[in-house]
Amino acid sequence: MAKITEVSPLAVPLPLLGPVPGVRLGAAEAGIRYRGRRDLMMMAFAPGTTVAGVFTRNLCPGAPIDWCREVLPAGAARALVVNAGNANVFTGRAGAESVRATAEAAAALAGCAPAAVFVASTGVIGEVLPHERLTAALPALHAALGENGWEDAARAIMTTDTFPKASTRRARIGGTAVTINGIAKGSGMIAPDMATMLSFVATDAAIPASVLQTLLERGVAPSFNCITVDSDTSTSDTLLLFATGQAAHPAVSSADDPALAGFAEALNAVLADLALQVARDGEGAQKLIRIEVTGAVSAISAKRIAFAIAHSPLVKTAVAGEDANWGRIVMAVGKAGEPADRDRLAVGIGGTWMARDGTVVAGYDEAPVVAHMKGREILIAVDIGLGEGAATVWTCDLTHGYIDINGSYRS
Amino acid sequence: MAKITEVSPLAVPLPLLGPVPGVRLGAAEAGIRYRGRRDLMMMAFAPGTTVAGVFTRNLCPGAPIDWCREVLPAGAARALVVNAGNANVFTGRAGAESVRATAEAAAALAGCAPAAVFVASTGVIGEVLPHERLTAALPALHAALGENGWEDAARAIMTTDTFPKASTRRARIGGTAVTINGIAKGSGMIAPDMATMLSFVATDAAIPASVLQTLLERGVAPSFNCITVDSDTSTSDTLLLFATGQAAHPAVSSADDPALAGFAEALNAVLADLALQVARDGEGAQKLIRIEVTGAVSAISAKRIAFAIAHSPLVKTAVAGEDANWGRIVMAVGKAGEPADRDRLAVGIGGTWMARDGTVVAGYDEAPVVAHMKGREILIAVDIGLGEGAATVWTCDLTHGYIDINGSYRS
Numbered sequence: 001m002a003k004i005t006e007v008s009p010l011a012v013p014l015p016l017l018g019p020v021p022g023v024r025l026g027a028a029e030a031g032i033r034y035r036g037r038r039d040l041m042m043m044a045f046a047p048g049t050t051v052a053g054v055f056t057r058n059l060c061p062g063a064p065i066d067w068c069r070e071v072l073p074a075g076a077a078r079a080l081v082v083n084a085g086n087a088n089v090f091t092g093r094a095g096a097e098s099v100r101a102t103a104e105a106a107a108a109l110a111g112c113a114p115a116a117v118f119v120a121s122t123g124v125i126g127e128v129l130p131h132e133r134l135t136a137a138l139p140a141l142h143a144a145l146g147e148n149g150w151e152d153a154a155r156a157i158m159t160t161d162t163f164p165k166a167s168t169r170r171a172r173i174g175g176t177a178v179t180i181n182g183i184a185k186g187s188g189m190i191a192p193d194m195a196t197m198l199s200f201v202a203t204d205a206a207i208p209a210s211v212l213q214t215l216l217e218r219g220v221a222p223s224f225n226c227i228t229v230d231s232d233t234s235t236s237d238t239l240l241l242f243a244t245g246q247a248a249h250p251a252v253s254s255a256d257d258p259a260l261a262g263f264a265e266a267l268n269a270v271l272a273d274l275a276l277q278v279a280r281d282g283e284g285a286q287k288l289i290r291i292e293v294t295g296a297v298s299a300i301s302a303k304r305i306a307f308a309i310a311h312s313p314l315v316k317t318a319v320a321g322e323d324a325n326w327g328r329i330v331m332a333v334g335k336a337g338e339p340a341d342r343d344r345l346a347v348g349i350g351g352t353w354m355a356r357d358g359t360v361v362a363g364y365d366e367a368p369v370v371a372h373m374k375g376r377e378i379l380i381a382v383d384i385g386l387g388e389g390a391a392t393v394w395t396c397d398l399t400h401g402y403i404d405i406n407g408s409y410r411s
Numbered sequence: 412m413a414k415i416t417e418v419s420p421l422a423v424p425l426p427l428l429g430p431v432p433g434v435r436l437g438a439a440e441a442g443i444r445y446r447g448r449r450d451l452m453m454m455a456f457a458p459g460t461t462v463a464g465v466f467t468r469n470l471c472p473g474a475p476i477d478w479c480r481e482v483l484p485a486g487a488a489r490a491l492v493v494n495a496g497n498a499n500v501f502t503g504r505a506g507a508e509s510v511r512a513t514a515e516a517a518a519a520l521a522g523c524a525p526a527a528v529f530v531a532s533t534g535v536i537g538e539v540l541p542h543e544r545l546t547a548a549l550p551a552l553h554a555a556l557g558e559n560g561w562e563d564a565a566r567a568i569m570t571t572d573t574f575p576k577a578s579t580r581r582a583r584i585g586g587t588a589v590t591i592n593g594i595a596k597g598s599g600m601i602a603p604d605m606a607t608m609l610s611f612v613a614t615d616a617a618i619p620a621s622v623l624q625t626l627l628e629r630g631v632a633p634s635f636n637c638i639t640v641d642s643d644t645s646t647s648d649t650l651l652l653f654a655t656g657q658a659a660h661p662a663v664s665s666a667d668d669p670a671l672a673g674f675a676e677a678l679n680a681v682l683a684d685l686a687l688q689v690a691r692d693g694e695g696a697q698k699l700i701r702i703e704v705t706g707a708v709s710a711i712s713a714k715r716i717a718f719a720i721a722h723s724p725l726v727k728t729a730v731a732g733e734d735a736n737w738g739r740i741v742m743a744v745g746k747a748g749e750p751a752d753r754d755r756l757a758v759g760i761g762g763t764w765m766a767r768d769g770t771v772v773a774g775y776d777e778a779p780v781v782a783h784m785k786g787r788e789i790l791i792a793v794d795i796g797l798g799e800g801a802a803t804v805w806t807c808d809l810t811h812g813y814i815d816i817n818g819s820y821r822s
Contacts, residue, residue: 060745060753090741090753092770125738126771230724232739233746313641313724313809317817327536328643330501334471335644342471342501359503360537398724400814406728407810 010280010288010376010396011163014154017181018168019147021204022046022244026149027156028141030133033085033123040134041156042141043080043200044110049244051077051118052213054220056237063088063095064119065236067103071115075209077242078112080200082157083134084185085123089235098131105135109142120198120238122159122185154183157198160405161185161281167273171205171266174259176249178205180266184274186234186281199224199239199274205263206245207252214255215264216241223271226303226393228310229282230402241267279394284401287319288394289378296389301338303391308336309380316398322373324366326354333382344385351379421691421699421787421807422574425565428592429579430558432615433457433655437560438567439552441544444496444534451545452567453552454491454611455521460655462488462529463624465631467648474499474506475530476647478514482526486620488653489523491611493568494545495596496534500646509542516546520553531609531649533570533596565594568609571816572596572692578684582616582677585670587660589616591677595685597645597692610635610650610685616674617656618663625666626675627652634682637714637804639721640693641813652678690805695812698730699805700789707800712749714802719747720791727809733784735777737765744793755796762790 022045027038053072055065081102088095103114110117121129154164165184170177186197207215216239224239252260280288291309296302309315312332318325326347333340343358350372354364372378378397433456438449464483466476492513499506514525521528532540565575576595581588597608618626627650635650663671691699702720707713720726723743729736737758744751754769761783765775783789789808 057748058742058745059748059751060741060756090738090766090770092754092768094770125741126766232723232725232742235742235745312643313813314643314817317814320814321818323818327501330471330536331469331643331646334469334646337468337470340470343503345471355501355537357503359501359505398814399818400811402724403728403731403809403811403814406725407732407734 006162008162008281008285010285012277012280014151014164014166015168017150017166018179020179020181020202020244021246022049023202023242024145024147025153026141026145027152028137030083030137032083032130032133038152038156039084040137040141041082041153042106042138042145043153043202044142044145045078045242046244046246047078049077049242050075050207050209050212052209052216052241054216054239056234058233058235060090060235062121062236063091063099064121065238066096067099067119068238071118074115076116077118078116079106079110080118080240081106081138082120082198084157084159086121086127086129087123087125087236088121088129089125091126091128094128098129101131102134105138109138118240120236122157122198122236125235150181150183157183157185159185163281165274165277165281167270169266169270171263173205173247173249173252173263176247178203178247178249178263180270182270182274184278186278197224197234197237197278201240201270202242202244204244204246206247206249207243211252211255212241212243215260215267218255218264219268219271223268223275227275227279228307228393228395229279276394279396282396283405284399285396286399286401287376287378287397289319289380289396290392290394291380292392293382293384294390295384295386297339297387298389299391300389302389303393304338305333305336305340305382305384306391306393308332309382310393310395313398316395319378320397320399324349324354324369324373329380329382330355339386340384341386346383346385348381349373349379417573419573419692419696421696423688423691425562425575425577426579428561428577429590431590431592431613431655432657433460434613434653435556435558436564437552437556438563439548441494441548443494443541443544449563449567450495451548451552452493452564453517453549453556454564454613455553455556456489456653457655457657458489460488460653461486461618461620461623463620463627463652465627465650467645469644469646471501471646473532473647474502474510475532476649477507478510478530479649482529485526487527488529489527490517490521491529491651492517492549493531493609493611495568495570497532497538497540498534498536498647499532499540500536502537502539505539509540512542513545516549520549529651531647533568533609533647536646561592561594568594568596570596574692576685576688576692578681580677580681582674584616584658584660584663584674587658589614589658589660589674591681593681593685595689597689608635608645608648608689612651612681613653613655615655615657617658617660618654622663622666623652623654626671626678629666629675630679630682634679634686638686638690639718639804639806640690687805690807693807694816695810696807697810697812698787698789698808700730700791700807701803701805703790703792703803704795705801706795706797708750708798709800710802711800713800714804715749716744716747716751716793716795717802717804719743720793721804721806724809727806730789731808731810735760735765735780735784740791740793741766750797751795752797757794757796759792760784760790
């Protein structure tokens with residue numbers, strides 16, 4: 001396995017995460033695959049904690065996804081157990097048994113039913129998870145859980161991430177302050193067999209599970225569902241949102257309750273922040289690319305066009321080469337299969353329109369574009385010229401680093 | 412632009428192509444972009460020649476595509492003019508004018524209407540085609556056309572191809588021998604701005620245009636429509652099939668005429684041969700990958716799954732690294748969105764089944780798989796276990812060479 005020791009040049013500093021009332025958490029060394037680092041993370045939640053979740057659309061998911069999907073509809077959570085180093089994917093019946101053993105062990109410690117325990121795994125695919133190491137480490141980990149374990153938790157779930165990822169925001173619900181903390185790991189499908197984007201967000205707000213689910217789905221659409229590293233879809237992507245109900249604010253019963261407006265905004269900011277950090281840690285990434293599509297016939301059409309550009313290896317290698325190659329952007333628009341008229345299309349980079357009405361802008365000044373391409377954050381703008389549909393997605397460039405990470409021999 | 416001087420390790424020798432009665436062809440230096448090489452190719456066809464064609468599905472095509480689509484329905488061809496070095500794509504009104512000027516110049520020489528002239532261009536995008544250089548070179552080129560110009564033609568249409576591509580077959584229609592010759596260029600979307608797969612096939616058979624179109628579409632489905640290099644779709648892909656009618660065989664009026672069975676088989680062989688040569692010249696390709704999907708719910712579903720595998724950067728980098736990474740293949744099956752049951756899936760490489768029924772095959776012998784991965788031609792087999800749908804597609808690995816070619820600065 002390629003050793004990637006350099007931190008991404010796009011990394012951002014880890015923010016300081018304070019406590020979320022009702023959440024105790026921590027990390028431990030279970031020795032599942034890695035040596036000399038924490039690879040097991042646990043969160044314990046106060047009674048009454050509600051939960052919402054979204055999962056990979058990959059049709060060959062790992063056993064932990066099956067489990068989470070099964071227990072999520074009850075909407076109640078008392079514990080979360082996450083390991084790094086083994087994804088427990090494509091492990092047949094043994095995979096389901098590992099998940100059950102983990103949930104039962106955590107439930108015994110947390111004093112709850114196994115169905116109130118959520119489980120996630122990330123790491124190699126196709127190897128049976130040695131869950132006895134995990135359950136052996138849980139009692140001491142559980143005994144040591146505390147309110148200030150967020151940084152440890154963010155680090156324990158990393159696989160080939162080059163920096164830990166976390167975000168925090170405060171909001172008010174009916175005048176009462178609440179906190180939202182989140183952590184994430186992942187950079188697409190990750191170096192040899194290291195699949196997965198995982199993210200766990202918790203708040204002390206008191207929000208019914210069905211409302212929480214709606215808020216989460218709304219927040220995911222413009223954040224985690226608007227990033228791509230290499231177009232590959234992990235078998236284990238998991239995003240869980242827990243609400244402990246410890247904050248004493250007026251009751252809310254609908255996602256459209258005006259009292260939740262500030263909370264929804266803060267939640268969306270946490271999700272967007274975490275999603276961007278994942279894109280910033282894309283395998284081999286040297287540049288973050290923001291793609292803004294306007295003028296499409298609908299928002300869905302705009303998003304499809306934006307992803308066609310974001311997925312294009314030719315666009316991503318051009319950015320890696322600091323080449324303002326608008327011809328490849330036009331190609332990617334055309335291959336999206338969405339309504340587009342070559343002769344109305346405009347393409348800009350870094351705020352300069354290079355092509356308009358189906359041809360190059362005569363005598364445009366290339367200097368600012370060349371300067372922009374040398375930066376770390378690249379803006380590609382495309383106006384389709386047909387309607388009002390708009391979308392923004394993020395990706396990173398495609399570099400030799402990606403080939404190094406993913407094309408090296410397994411050891 | 413990156414200079415790629417090494418010939419692909421997957422190259423095959425150029426076959427000897429004899430004359431096709433009714434076709435005269437040749438190449439010349441027009442100096443459109445390249446210096447010191449032929450960049451202009453012309454074919455002249457006997458009166459009565461019929462034509463069929465298929466084109467890129469990219470919705471932002473080049474001006475030559477617009478022209479060919481407009482004149483194709485008449486089904487008659489007297490000349491073909493192709494240039495390399497400039498794709499005449501995203502060139503606005505000037506692009507259409509260049510095509511018309513080219514067609515008119517060729518028509519005057521061939522003694523036909525402009526609508527009987529087909530045109531194709533490949534090279535940089537977004538620069539106006541200096542067609543006066545092209546039309547200036549045409550009279551001498553036309554005067555020198557001959558029956559034996561196939562190799563010159565195959566070389567003149569190359570851009571960043573590392574070897575010329577041609578194929579030939581013989582067949583019988585009602586006891587009369589006919590010849591099918593074809594040439595091609597392209598390796599996906601090609602090094603800086605060099606878009607396009609082009610292929611031109613000619614036969615002396617006498618086949619009505621509508622029948623020819625049906626035969627071509629049937630032949631393209633399992634050949635050119637089953638290869639991918641990087642999932643990007645050129646704005647200029649063009650495949651034209653000409654039938655000069657010089658062979659004295661009994662008349663045929665339907666693509667299902669039993670007299671055409673041998674011809675159709677030979678045509679399909681030429682198309683498959685040319686398509687595979689394009690995959691063999693994929694940018695940076697070190698290994699040719701054949702992906703066989705069986706057991707899908709339908710043939711269309713099998714093809715979608717096969718392409719999900721063929722497009723996956725993680726599968727392609729694993730092959731580059733000679734890593735028999737079946738976990739990534741499972742991931743790619745799952746992301747296809749087609750019916751698949753993780754617990755029925757089987758994955759094999761080089762004839763050895765590594766995973767079956769949703770988990771690794773206990774104690775499988777890795778030695779033959781490791782040996783197979785070191786070879787130039789890699790076979791990936793996936794059985795979905797749900798039905799009878801099958802498909803085969805070809806691609807190449809994703810290497811540092813691809814990044815070198817596509818991520819270098821434009822000069």
